[in-house]
Amino acid sequence: MELENYIGKPTGAGIIHVERGSVSRFALGVTDTNPVYHDLSAARAAGFEAPPVPPTWTFSSVFLGARPEEQPVDVTGGEGSPVMKIMQLLLRNGGLILHGEQEFRYHQSVQCGAVLYWQGRITDIYTRESKGKVMTFIVMENVFKDVAGEPVVTEIFNLIHRGN
Amino acid sequence: MPDTKTKNTLILQYDAITIGDEAPVISHALTRTDLVRYAGASGDFNPMHTDEVAAKDAGLPSVFGHGMFSMGLLGRAVTDWAGADNLKVYGVRFTKQTWPGETLSTRIVVSGKEETAEGKIIIAQLTLHNQDGEAKLSGTTRVLAA
Numbered sequence: 001m002e003l004e005n006y007i008g009k010p011t012g013a014g015i016i017h018v019e020r021g022s023v024s025r026f027a028l029g030v031t032d033t034n035p036v037y038h039d040l041s042a043a044r045a046a047g048f049e050a051p052p053v054p055p056t057w058t059f060s061s062v063f064l065g066a067r068p069e070e071q072p073v074d075v076t077g078g079e080g081s082p083v084m085k086i087m088q089l090l091l092r093n094g095g096l097i098l099h100g101e102q103e104f105r106y107h108q109s110v111q112c113g114a115v116l117y118w119q120g121r122i123t124d125i126y127t128r129e130s131k132g133k134v135m136t137f138i139v140m141e142n143v144f145k146d147v148a149g150e151p152v153v154t155e156i157f158n159l160i161h162r163g164n
Numbered sequence: 165m166p167d168t169k170t171k172n173t174l175i176l177q178y179d180a181i182t183i184g185d186e187a188p189v190i191s192h193a194l195t196r197t198d199l200v201r202y203a204g205a206s207g208d209f210n211p212m213h214t215d216e217v218a219a220k221d222a223g224l225p226s227v228f229g230h231g232m233f234s235m236g237l238l239g240r241a242v243t244d245w246a247g248a249d250n251l252k253v254y255g256v257r258f259t260k261q262t263w264p265g266e267t268l269s270t271r272i273v274v275s276g277k278e279e280t281a282e283g284k285i286i287i288a289q290l291t292l293h294n295q296d297g298e299a300k301l302s303g304t305t306r307v308l309a310a
Contacts, residue, residue, distance in 0.1 A: 022205075025204070025205045026205045026206060028201065028205060029201050029202045029204070029205025029206055029233070029236070030202065030205075030233060030236025030237055030239065030240055031192055031198070031236075031237055031240060032236070032240040032243075034240075034243065034244070034248060036248045037248070046173055046247075046248065047173040048249070052248050052249040054236060054239060054240070054243070054248075055236075055239035055242065055243060055251050055254050056232055056235050056236045056239055056254075059206075059232060060205075060206040060207055060208065060232070063206065063207025063208070064206075064207055098258065099231045099232075099258050100257065100258060101255070101256065101257045101258070102231070102232070102235060102255065102256055102258070103253065103254070103255030103256075104251070104253070104254045104255065105252070105253050106251050106252055106253070106254075109249050110249075156255075
């Protein structure tokens with residue numbers, strides 16, 4: 001399969017619970033001891049209903065807050081994320097996969113107790129030449145929505161394969 | 165379920181912010197423990213970040229830091245300055261790997277101000293660099309101000 005044919009393909013989808021334990025552990029994981037992430041009374045004193053999440057939390061949330069029995073039908077049809085296949089294809093001749101860029105756009109507050117619905121897809125694949133090496137860019141987007149279907153966070157990011 | 169639309173208190177005062185203002189710097193000496201803690205907290209157990217033997221077998225001098233740890237550390241400097249949950253956009257480009265033993269420092273410089281439909285916005289340019297000034301991340305944020 002030509003790489004371009006993967007543009008638009010879903011990478012996954014799921015339901016995530018924003019749970020205090022994982023949020024607090026994640027905040028400590030990025031050295032953040034701000035009490036609003038750890039202590040309900042501190043969160044309330046700062047104007048939150050419940051502890052909010054650190055800025056990059058949603059990127060890891062797929063690994064932290066998914067309950068298997070609640071997950072929707074596999075949008076990849078049992079094939080798994082096409083990103084793994086693309087990386088295997090690119091790495092056949094060696095090279096290195098790098099995380100190139102990562103952006104978060106915040107539409108609403110994310111606080112503990114919320115349930116989020118996410119969907120990911122590949123939005124672009126292209127190549128560039130740099131210092132005589134072929135760089136292949138895989139651009140992806142993950143959209144997180146609330147129970148009402150309103151967008152909460154959009155993540156736009158890429159992985160780069162740098163050829164030998 | 166909490167009302168997820170509840171807004172946090174805004175920290176920055178729009179009229180008091182000037183282009184060129186800098187936020188307080190956070191410096192952090194990166195350790196292997198940081199990498200293991202971030203792996204557990206995030207679920208990212210790529211052995212290049214946690215397994216010294218595997219990293220050396222792959223030709224690397226040691227394990228190296230998760231890019232998303234760096235982004236999290238820089239994000240902490242943004243929220244310490246602008247308040248948790250006051251970000252509208254936070255984006256970075258990963259430019260260099262981080263290594264245990266380096267001291268990583270944040271730099272946040274105000275580059276613009278805009279009054280928009282979503283509120284008063286402060287724009288800042290961001291970098292995370294090591295003790296020799298080598299940039300690890302560069303990026304931009306848009307934060308809400310009062």
